[in-house]
Amino acid sequence: MRFTRPAILAAASLAVIVLFYMLREHWAHALGLLPYAILLLCPLMHLFHGSHGHQHPGWKP
Numbered sequence: 001m002r003f004t005r006p007a008i009l010a011a012a013s014l015a016v017i018v019l020f021y022m023l024r025e026h027w028a029h030a031l032g033l034l035p036y037a038i039l040l041l042c043p044l045m046h047l048f049h050g051s052h053g054h055q056h057p058g059w060k061p
Helices: 005-025 027-049
Strands: none
Touching: 005 027
């Protein structure tokens, strides 16, 4: 199945609207999960960040 650009745009718009209303109604719960989200994102950042071309002398992966 191939999605067209308007269909993708409509789905993304709907997702943003749903996310807005979910956060609006459950803001206290979302803020309560924020520290855990940061802790979970840190290892992912280190995993996917990479070196971006800069080299450290004497360091071998």
